[in-house]
Amino acid sequence: MSFLQEIQKRRTFGIISHPDAGKTTLTEKLLLFGGAIQEAGAVKNNKIKKGATSDFMEIERQRGISVATSVLAFIYKDKKINILDTPGHKDFAEDTFRTLTAVDSVIVVIDVAKGVEPQTEKLVEVCRMRKIPMLVFINKLDREGKDAFDLLDEVEQKLGLTVTPMSFPIGMGYDFKGIYNIWEKKLNLFSAENKQTISEGIEFNDLSNPELDKIVGETAANTLREEIELIEEVYPDFNQEEYLAGDLQPVFFGSALNNFGVKELLDAFIEIAPTPQPKKAEERLVDSKEEKLTGFVFKIHANMDPKHRDRLAFVKIVSGTFKRNAPYLHVRNGKKVKFSSPNAFFAEKKEIVDESFPGDIVGLHDTGNFKIGDTLTEGEQLNFKGIPSFSPEHFRYVNNADPMKAKQLYKGLDQLMDEGVAQLFTMDMNGRKIVGTVGALQYEVIQYRLEHEYGAKCTYENISVHKACWVQPEDPKNEEFKEFKRVKQRYLAKDKEGKLVFLADSAFTIQMTQSKYPTVKLHFTSEFE
Numbered sequence: 001m002s003f004l005q006e007i008q009k010r011r012t013f014g015i016i017s018h019p020d021a022g023k024t025t026l027t028e029k030l031l032l033f034g035g036a037i038q039e040a041g042a043v044k045n046n047k048i049k050k051g052a053t054s055d056f057m058e059i060e061r062q063r064g065i066s067v068a069t070s071v072l073a074f075i076y077k078d079k080k081i082n083i084l085d086t087p088g089h090k091d092f093a094e095d096t097f098r099t100l101t102a103v104d105s106v107i108v109v110i111d112v113a114k115g116v117e118p119q120t121e122k123l124v125e126v127c128r129m130r131k132i133p134m135l136v137f138i139n140k141l142d143r144e145g146k147d148a149f150d151l152l153d154e155v156e157q158k159l160g161l162t163v164t165p166m167s168f169p170i171g172m173g174y175d176f177k178g179i180y181n182i183w184e185k186k187l188n189l190f191s192a193e194n195k196q197t198i199s200e201g202i203e204f205n206d207l208s209n210p211e212l213d214k215i216v217g218e219t220a221a222n223t224l225r226e227e228i229e230l231i232e233e234v235y236p237d238f239n240q241e242e243y244l245a246g247d248l249q250p251v252f253f254g255s256a257l258n259n260f261g262v263k264e265l266l267d268a269f270i271e272i273a274p275t276p277q278p279k280k281a282e283e284r285l286v287d288s289k290e291e292k293l294t295g296f297v298f299k300i301h302a303n304m305d306p307k308h309r310d311r312l313a314f315v316k317i318v319s320g321t322f323k324r325n326a327p328y329l330h331v332r333n334g335k336k337v338k339f340s341s342p343n344a345f346f347a348e349k350k351e352i353v354d355e356s357f358p359g360d361i362v363g364l365h366d367t368g369n370f371k372i373g374d375t376l377t378e379g380e381q382l383n384f385k386g387i388p389s390f391s392p393e394h395f396r397y398v399n400n401a402d403p404m405k406a407k408q409l410y411k412g413l414d415q416l417m418d419e420g421v422a423q424l425f426t427m428d429m430n431g432r433k434i435v436g437t438v439g440a441l442q443y444e445v446i447q448y449r450l451e452h453e454y455g456a457k458c459t460y461e462n463i464s465v466h467k468a469c470w471v472q473p474e475d476p477k478n479e480e481f482k483e484f485k486r487v488k489q490r491y492l493a494k495d496k497e498g499k500l501v502f503l504a505d506s507a508f509t510i511q512m513t514q515s516k517y518p519t520v521k522l523h524f525t526s527e528f529e
């Protein structure tokens with residue numbers, strides 16, 4: 001198969017939503033269709049002993065939430081599909097924002113009862129800014145929820161989207177009879193029996209056919225006819241160009257847990273979703289069809305396998321073919337590197353691959369050379385942008401609780417910070433370590449992982465910091481900057497890259513500092529021009 005055909009085959013997308021909207025369950029069901037797994041395990045259901053395939057960290061199993069983005073791939077109808085399942089919990093939003101740099105399109109999952117939630121609004125806004133094509137999946141139709149038209153209105157108003165329904169529910173909750181697939185003109189009847197397996201739809205081209213009354217009952221049939229007529233009047237027809245430009249969002253209804261409406265979503269998705277897209281680097285736009293390899297690290301995961309202390313750097317391939325054992329340039333280090341066992345993720349298994357193509361995600365074993373945002377090329381100096389660190393919201397001192405294990409603690413902190421779980425600041429005055437996170441839940445994750453993966457115990461101590469500000473002096477040699485450093489020395493620290501950071505205790509302090517030292521600029525993200 002030629003290089004261009006390989007690109008045409010690939011679809012790489014992320015699934016985003018609020019916690020508990022059913023994202024991981026949907027991922028499972030998609031894998032079921034790809035034949036990648038035989039039986040889907042519910043995330044929270046203890047009757048099925050099999051945990052969800054995509055949640056592999058112990059803390060995720062205990063809580064029934066996803067805290068790390070997982071990468072899964074499967075083949076469906078000759079298309080290779082790469083899914084990035086992201087954490088919905090807001091404490092892990094940074095991981096999700098970074099993942100969005102590596103996808104070509106997105107599926108937004110919305111809970112039928114709760115509707116659009118704040119976390120979804122934030123993520124969709126990022127997708128809109130980047131013009132990422134979005135599909136909407138309204139989940140949990142077998143539960144009592146909001147009216148379908150109300151939901152569509154809510155998606156349009158709260159998320160600022162222009163929607164076009166591609167399927168529509170017949171009844172809702174207890175009266176839920178099935179779904180009419182507008183895209184394929186098919187009727188799918190619902191039965192709660194086939195949760196873990198796959199059911200077929202009935203072809204139904206003409207809704208005025210009296211057969212419909214026999215199948216779903218007269219009342220439901222008449223309601224459906226009226227509703228479909230209304231949809232045709234009110235909503236725009238589906239237009240692929242508008243969808244790819246990020247201006248139109250198709251909506252599907254279903255119930256992932258009952259495996260209902262998922263196949264319709266997948267069938268439409270592989271037909272309309274974008275193939276691997278060009279990506280902007282600082283130097284130029286890189287087209288996916290270019291022959292030479294380019295790729296970037298968007299995530300690092302330590303200890304994927306607790307038996308081996310390994311770190312994997314997840315690389316999204318933007319152009320060219322990634323070959324095993326071929327030398328590539330690590331742009332930031334300026335060194336050539338080779339990889340003897342690049343991993344691809346196929347459902348729940350990691351496999352070593354000889355070549356990968358644009359759109360694929362490759363896991364590279366890493367001994368600590370990679371950081372998030374690093375670029376690999378065949379020699380060209382390229383840097384892919386858009387993966388900054390934001391100022392954390394929470395700050396705590398880290399204390400070593402076991403003096404015999406200091407080395408393990410620092411190694412563990414070091415590796416977890418490379419993953420982007422949190423940020424580490426070292427105080428200039430006394431060298432004390434401060435961990436900054438986006439959400440409080442991450443402190444538990446760090447403590448848990450330090451103990452279970454590195455055998456180190458830590459305790460936390462509160463510190464009153466409002467924001468971390470990255471410092472940029474106009475002239476590092478001038479008197480004003482020297483005075484700033486002298487006066488503020490108790491509040492100065494270095495981040496992991498060695499950049500100077502001012503830990504301000506309130507918004508008022510930041511304001512005062514800016515007016516007192518006008519030539520010293522303070523930034524809330526680590527990437528500034």
